[in-house]
Every structure is written in structure tokens, then in C-alpha cells.
Amino acid sequence: MTHDLSPLGRVLRSSTTEFVVGCQDLARVPTFGSFVKVQAHDGVWVYGAAYNVLIDDDPFVRQIIGNPHIPREVALDQKENRQTPIEVEVLVLGYARDGLVHQYLPPQPPATLSDVYPCTASEVTAFTGQLSYLRTILFTPQIPADELLAANVREAYLRRGGDREFLVEAGREAARLLKDEYDRLKAILSRIRPSLFRSSTPEPARRRGVT
Amino acid sequence: MRDRQRIGTVIQGSLLEGLTAKLEPSASVESMRVGNFVVIEGQKKQFFSLITDVALGATNEQVLLDPPAGADDFANAVLAGTSTFGTVKIAPMLMLDAEPSLEDQGLRPVKTVPSHFSPVYEADEDDFLRVFQEDTVSGVERVGKKKFFEIGKPLNMEVPVCMDLERFVERSNGIFGKSGTGKSFLARLMLSGIIKSRAAVNLVFDMHSEYGWETQSEETGHFVKGLRQLFGPQVLSYTLDPESARNRNVQPDGVVVIGLNQIQVEDVALLQEELNLTSTAVESSYLLVDRYRDRWLQQLLNMDAETLRDFARESGAHPEAMAALKRKLDMIGRLGFVKEHVDDSVIDEIVRSIESGRHVILEFGQYNNPREYILVANIITRRIHDLYRQKTERYQQTKKPEDRPRQLMITIEEAHKFLNPVAARQTIFGTIAREMRKYFVTLLVIDQRPSGIDTEVLSQIGTKITALLNDEKDIEAVFTGVGGGGRLKALLAALDPRQQALVLGYAVPMPVEVRTRTYDEAFYRAMGHRERDEQRREAEKARTELFGE
Ligand SMILES: Nc1ncnc2c1ncn2[C@@H]1O[C@H](COP(=O)(O)OP(=O)(O)OP(=O)(O)O)[C@@H](O)[C@H]1O
Numbered sequence: 001m002t003h004d005l006s007p008l009g010r011v012l013r014s015s016t017t018e019f020v021v022g023c024q025d026l027a028r029v030p031t032f033g034s035f036v037k038v039q040a041h042d043g044v045w046v047y048g049a050a051y052n053v054l055i056d057d058d059p060f061v062r063q064i065i066g067n068p069h070i071p072r073e074v075a076l077d078q079k080e081n082r083q084t085p086i087e088v089e090v091l092v093l094g095y096a097r098d099g100l101v102h103q104y105l106p107p108q109p110p111a112t113l114s115d116v117y118p119c120t121a122s123e124v125t126a127f128t129g130q131l132s133y134l135r136t137i138l139f140t141p142q143i144p145a146d147e148l149l150a151a152n153v154r155e156a157y158l159r160r161g162g163d164r165e166f167l168v169e170a171g172r173e174a175a176r177l178l179k180d181e182y183d184r185l186k187a188i189l190s191r192i193r194p195s196l197f198r199s200s201t202p203e204p205a206r207r208r209g210v211t
Numbered sequence: 212m213r214d215r216q217r218i219g220t221v222i223q224g225s226l227l228e229g230l231t232a233k234l235e236p237s238a239s240v241e242s243m244r245v246g247n248f249v250v251i252e253g254q255k256k257q258f259f260s261l262i263t264d265v266a267l268g269a270t271n272e273q274v275l276l277d278p279p280a281g282a283d284d285f286a287n288a289v290l291a292g293t294s295t296f297g298t299v300k301i302a303p304m305l306m307l308d309a310e311p312s313l314e315d316q317g318l319r320p321v322k323t324v325p326s327h328f329s330p331v332y333e334a335d336e337d338d339f340l341r342v343f344q345e346d347t348v349s350g351v352e353r354v355g356k357k358k359f360f361e362i363g364k365p366l367n368m369e370v371p372v373c374m375d376l377e378r379f380v381e382r383s384n385g386i387f388g389k390s391g392t393g394k395s396f397l398a399r400l401m402l403s404g405i406i407k408s409r410a411a412v413n414l415v416f417d418m419h420s421e422y423g424w425e426t427q428s429e430e431t432g433h434f435v436k437g438l439r440q441l442f443g444p445q446v447l448s449y450t451l452d453p454e455s456a457r458n459r460n461v462q463p464d465g466v467v468v469i470g471l472n473q474i475q476v477e478d479v480a481l482l483q484e485e486l487n488l489t490s491t492a493v494e495s496s497y498l499l500v501d502r503y504r505d506r507w508l509q510q511l512l513n514m515d516a517e518t519l520r521d522f523a524r525e526s527g528a529h530p531e532a533m534a535a536l537k538r539k540l541d542m543i544g545r546l547g548f549v550k551e552h553v554d555d556s557v558i559d560e561i562v563r564s565i566e567s568g569r570h571v572i573l574e575f576g577q578y579n580n581p582r583e584y585i586l587v588a589n590i591i592t593r594r595i596h597d598l599y600r601q602k603t604e605r606y607q608q609t610k611k612p613e614d615r616p617r618q619l620m621i622t623i624e625e626a627h628k629f630l631n632p633v634a635a636r637q638t639i640f641g642t643i644a645r646e647m648r649k650y651f652v653t654l655l656v657i658d659q660r661p662s663g664i665d666t667e668v669l670s671q672i673g674t675k676i677t678a679l680l681n682d683e684k685d686i687e688a689v690f691t692g693v694g695g696g697g698r699l700k701a702l703l704a705a706l707d708p709r710q711q712a713l714v715l716g717y718a719v720p721m722p723v724e725v726r727t728r729t730y731d732e733a734f735y736r737a738m739g740h741r742e743r744d745e746q747r748r749e750a751e752k753a754r755t756e757l758f759g760e
């Protein structure tokens with residue numbers, strides 16, 4: 001697993017419960033469900049999961065969108081060097097201070113223009129040592145919560161080196177949270193079951209795809 | 212902290228109904244067995260308890276309506292302990308202060324329940340040792356050394372489960388179980404323990420001639436030793452059937468004969484069912500007693516039809532009933548061990564042996580059916596009963612320790628024949644079961660149909676050692692007089708058919724399932740028995756140690 005510690009973008013807008021990252025390069029946009037972190041103030045690192053990516057148009061795109069022959073360089077430029085940033089919406093899951101993980105909202109949101117980083121494998125492992133953050137995902141309105149939870153758990157599973165026990169524990173946490181919503185639970189379980197990882201290597205999808 | 216396996220968490224319950232605990236996801240329902248010994252760590256107390264039921268639960272009906280597909284281990288693993296979970300019913304039995312204090316009372320009966328969410332642990336060896344060896348149930352003062360006897364081991368552990376033999380012999384006891392479950396072997400074990408520890412002197416009415424000398428084990432085909440062989444002349448073997456003894460090559464210490472003069476109406480009344488006698492017939496025997504005293508039976512059996520009619524006319528008896536009585540009692544006169552007139556000398560000899568602390572086993576040989584068994588056991592026991600009454604009354608006057616009668620335990624098989632609701636009111640055994648505790652005589656009843664025994668008698672039984680029983684009524688009967696016993700019912704039907712038993716009552720601090728101790732060479736040695744050549748070697752060794760080569 002590569003540890004890419006250069007920032008993937010900067011905070012565009014933020015609130016206590018979520019923030020939006022502006023990215024320039026589509027290749028570096030965090031995948032759906034993956035963990036990112038940003039420093040809020042001294043020593044507080046806010047952790048979140050990317051749950052939505054917005055690629056907005058700009059006046060130039062509007063102008064040429066109808067053109068039957070768009071030069072390759074122009075299309076490439078739209079991916080790698082955009083006028084308007086790609087917006088990545090991140091749900092705040094908790095924070096870490098002095099190496100201690102807290103799975104509840106941080107005291108302050110990150111300031112705009114703060115650098116946002118992808119989390120390393122060891123940070124993911126440390127953060128997912130507890131699972132009460134899954135509650136935040138499941139019960140946040142107006143996000144694709146079940147899909148986000150499944151994607152996030154799959155991501156954590158891989159970054160933890162394929163730890164089946166983790167999948168079971170995450171499933172159990174979901175089962176406890178959804179004790180009255182068995183259908184939702186079943187749908188989630190079918191999206192995180194270990195057999196999904198056996199046949200294909202999900203590595204490329206994780207690095208590239210924007211769900 | 213000890214690393215006992217945590218199996219669950221108390222979630223609800225009451226003292227009367229028992230507790231319910233939710234199992235840990237890691238604890239498999241399938242390894243929870245009814246009868247398992249568990250310990251609940253309350254805030255201030257430990258509760259020593261038994262699992263009495265195991266159940267499956269689900270937080271949501273939906274899960275049950277639409278279970279995960281059969282092969283989906285992942286979903287099963289996730290749901291286990293969350294949406295679906297196992298629960299166990301737990302009966303707390305004893306409690307112990309977690310923090311020993313000055314007024315620490317040791318183990319005592321439960322008076323309360325542990326608080327919500329107290330953890331439940333599988334008992335470990337220390338727990339067993341604590342409960343079944345250091346018997347500290349409060350309220351019992353004891354002098355001298357306690358007499359503990361290992362009856363077996365828990366089902367899943369290698370520690371001894373011990374009974375307090377002094378408590379055991381203080382009350383009447385029962386050994387129950389279906390045929391072939393090991394009742395006779397259990398009786399041999401208990402009798403050995405009592406003989407070895409001198410907790411009581413025994414009189415055994417040995418219906419199938421299996422306690423004195425060798426008998427064959429059904430399972431191994433080997434012969435096992437009898438008590439006469441294990442304990443030598445401390446145990447005397449009497450027989451009703453010297454011929455059977457001769458055929459088996461055993462030398463009885465005495466032969467019992469019964470005189471018609473020793474048979475009383477009470478004995479005949481007890482045989483009412485066996486001989487198919489009407490109650491009018493039994494009543495008319497009193498008319499014979501009025502005229503002939505202790506020769507009544509002899510006279511009756513000698514009457515011809517005419518004298519019988521004359522007697523009926525003169526005494527006002529019903530002639531038909533008289534005739535029927537004679538016809539049916541004729542069988543007694545024909546028994547090999549019955550003589551016209553016998554003085555009390557053999558029975559008195561038996562009584563004297565008992566008084567001197569020697570154990571007596573009376574073999575029935577060929578007379579191994581209930582008729583003869585009931586008759587003889589009743590006659591002999593009546594004599595002993597009279598004697599113990601007198602002795603106890605003397606002791607109560609003098610209060611001298613040397614006048615204290617020796618504790619006596621009488622073993623009877625097919626106990627329901629003596630102690631069924633009708634017989635229990637008429638026979639000496641009923642009296643002993645109900646009140647003779649005060650007179651230092653108790654019973655060890657062995658039976659495969661405890662439901663046939665009078666409930667009043669059952670509730671007087673102190674300690675019950677029960678092997679497998681299937682019949683609902685029999686199981687019910689075992690728990691007669693046991694507080695909260697209903698909860699333990701499932702335990703009995705879950706026992707293995709051989710060499711497993713549930714022990715409950717006065718001689719154990721709490722009910723416990725055991726793998727019964729094996730009656731074999733190792734046991735003989737534990738009882739102090741040595742083969743001849745071994746004895747010689749030991750004597751030789753002792754000699755050389757004393758005097759040198
Ligand atoms: N403690 C034991 N030690 C060794 N063998 C045992 C023991 N308990 C039971 N057995 C085996 O089980 C067989 C049956 O036991 P036992 O004769 O005591 O049964 P039972 O209940 O008295 O039967 P029944 O009702 O026919 O009298 C024995 O022959 C022996 O092989």
C-alpha cells in the first residue's frame with residue numbers, strides 16, 4: 001500500500017458535520033467511502049469519509065460541449081488542470097488528538113484552505129479500531145448512507161490487510177444499529193461479505209474509479 | 212483475576228423463576244448443556260448456579276421469517292449474538308460474599324439475585340473444589356473431622372465431587388434411575404463409602420444377591436467384588452438360600468430361617484397386592500390371632516376344610532374369606548426358609564452384629580421376587596425397629612454417649628413395593644421413612660419407579676442420587692419436596708444412560724451432575740482393600756523396616 005502524504009486538495013467549505021474539498025486533479029480525488037483527514041486547529045485531526053463528488057461545469061465547458069470534435073488535449077486538460085475545482089463532500093466521522101481517536105464530532109470544523117490528506121493504512125487501522133462511527137454514517141440524513149457504510153467498511157477491510165474478523169465485527173455493529181430494519185441490514189451485509197473480495201482484485205477500482 | 216470463560220450476561224429473572232442470561236456471541240449455544248455449573252459474579256456476591264434451560268432468541272421477527280441463506284457463514288456469524296442470540300436459564304443455588312468479611316458466612320442458600328448485567332462464567336476447578344469439598348453451608352455445627360466421600364467427577368472436569376456422609380446417613384436417601392443405569396453400582400459405592408468412613412452401620416436386603424460377593428458387570432463382562440470381599444469380616448453375609456450360596460461357591464456367615472410364629476398380620480397385609488388378598492380376608496386373620504396368638508398362621512395352614520368352617524362359624528368370620536385366606540397363605544408355608552416354629556435367635560444375632568457395628572447383607576438367592584422379599588424384610592426390620600426405639604428411649608433418659616444407638620441405614624430395593632401410598636401407611640418402612648430419623652435409623656431406597664413411592668415419604672428423603680429417568684411421572688417424583696425443583700427437571704432426562712447421575716439434597720451443598728466413580732480395582736484400593744499377595748508383601752516390608760533384613 002502506497003502512503004501518499006501529499007495533500008489531495010484544500011477545504012472549500014466546512015461545517016461541524018461535513019466539509020467540502022476542492023481538488024484539481026481527478027486522479028487524486030478520494031474514492032467513495034475512503035478516509036481523509038484535515039487538521040482543524042492545534043493537534044486536532046478531523047477524520048471523514050468521502051461520500052459525494054461533484055464535477056461542475058465552467059463557462060468554457062459550456063461553450064464547447066456542443067462541438068462535435070473536441071481536441072484530445074482539451075478533454076485531458078479538463079481532467080488534470082481544471083478551472084473550477086472538483087468538489088468532494090466529506091462526512092465528518094470523528095477526530096484524533098495526541099494519538100487518541102474520538103468517534104464523535106470535533107470541537108471546531110477545519111478552516112477553509114486547510115490541506116486535506118488521504119489517510120495512511122495505519123491511520124485507518126487505528127481509527128477503525130472502534131466502530132461506533134458507523135452510527136454516524138447510518139443515521140446521517142440525505143446521504144446514500146447504506147452504500148457509504150458498505151464502501152467505507154470495504155475500504156477499511158482492505159487497508160487493514162484483509163482482516164475477516166473486522167468485517168464480522170462491522171457487520172455486527174450494523175446489526176445492532178439496524179435491529180429493527182432487517183432488510184437494510186441484509187442489503188448492507190451482502191455488500192460487505194468476504195466472498196466479494198475473493199475473485200477480482202479491487203485494487204484498481206479503489207485507486208481510480210469515481211463511483 | 213482468574214481466566215474463567217465468560218459465557219454471558221444476566222439480563223432478567225427472579226429468585227423464584229430463575230435468571231435469564233444472554234450468551235456472548237463467542238459462546239456457542241451448542242456447548243451450553245443443561246446441568247452445567249456456572250458462576251455469576253454479582254457486585255457483592257458470587258452466585259453458584261446451574262443452567263436449567265437453553266433457548267434461542269431473536270431481536271426481530273423478520274430475521275426468523277427470512278433467515279440468511281444456509282451457506283452464508285458470514286451473515287450467520289454477524290447475526291449470532293446480535294440479531295439472533297442464545298439465552299440460558301440459570302437457577303442460582305448458593306451465594307458467597309465476594310469480599311470476605313468478618314461476618315462472612317461462607318456458602319449459603321441464595322436469598323437474592325445478582326444485579327443486571329452481571330457476568331456469567333463457566334465454573335472452573337476452583338469453583339468445584341470450593342463448593343463440593345469445603346462444605347461450609349451455614350447453620351451446621353460439627354465436631355471432629357467431616358466424612359467426605361467422592362461420588363464422582365463433574366461431566367467436563369477432573370476434580371472430585373464430594374458428599375458429606377454424616378449428613379447423608381442422618382436422613383433417608385434414594386437411588387433412582389431406569390433399569391441398567393447403574394443404581395446397584397451407585398449403591399455399592401455409597402455403601403463402601405459409609406462402611407469405610409464408619410458413618411453408619413448398614414443392613415442390606417439384597418434381593419438379587421449382588422452386594423456381598425462377586426457379580427458380573429454387564430458392560431465389561433468382568434466380575435466386580437462384593438462388600439464382604441472388600442471389607443472382610445466387618446461385613447457379614449447372611450442368606451435365605453444356602454443352596455444358591457453353595458452353587459456360587461460362597462461361604463455365608465449365617466442362614467436366616469423364618470418361623471410361622473414370627474409372621475404377623477401386618478406382614479400379610481403388606482402382601483395384600485402380591486397375593487391378591489381382599490381386605491375382608493386380611494381382617495379375618497385378626498380373628499385367628501385373637502384365638503391362637505403367635506400360632507395363628509401355623510394353625511390356619513394346618514386346618515382342613517371342616518375345621519376351617521367350624522372356626523368361621525364360632526368366630527363369626529366370613530367362611531369364603533377364611534378359605535381364600537388359607538388358600539393364598541399356603542404358599543408361605545411352602546417356602547424353603549419358613550419353618551413352623553423358630554425362636555428369634557438368628558434375627559437377634561443379626562441385631563447384635565449391627566449393635567456391635569458390623570454390617571449385614573442378607574441375600575435372597577432364589578427367593579428374589581417381591582413376595583418373599585417384602586415378607587422377610589418387614590419381619591426383620593420390625594424387630595430392629597422395636598430395638599432402636601427402646602435404645603433411643605434409654606439414651607434420651609441417660610444422655611450417656613455410650614448409650615447413643617449406632618446410626619443404622621437399611622437398604623431396600625424395589626422400594627415402591629414397601630412405600631407405595633397404601634403400604635407406606637401400614638408398614639414399618641413407612642414409619643421409618645417418616646419418623647425414624649429421630650431413632651437413628653434411616654433407609655436407602657433403590658427404585659426404578661420413584662413415582663410409585665408415597666409423596667410424603669418422597670418429601671422426607673434427604674439426598675437423592677438419580678441416574679437417567681425418562682418417565683415424566685418419575686422425574687416429577689424425584690423433585691417432590693425440592694424447592695424450585697421443577698426447574699431442574701430437564702437435567703434428569705439429559706443424563707447419559709450409564710454412569711452419570713444427578714445428586715441433590717441434604718448431603719451436597721447444591722445439585723450437581725457427576726460421572727459416577729468407577730467401581731474397579733482403583734476403587735477397591737481406595738477403600739483399603741489389598742489382594743492377598745499384596746498384603747503379604749506389605750507385611751514383609753513393614754517387618755523389614757522394623758527389624759531390618
Ligand atoms: N460406577 C460404575 N462402575 C462400573 N460400572 C458401572 C458403574 N455404573 C454402571 N456400570 C455399568 O452399568 C451396568 C448396569 O449397572 P447396574 O447393574 O448398577 O444397573 P441398575 O440400575 O442397578 O439396573 P437394574 O435396574 O437392572 O438393577 C453395570 O453392569 C456396569 O457394567
Ligand SMILES: [Mg+2]
Nearest residue numbers: 391394395396
Ligand atoms: Mg440393580
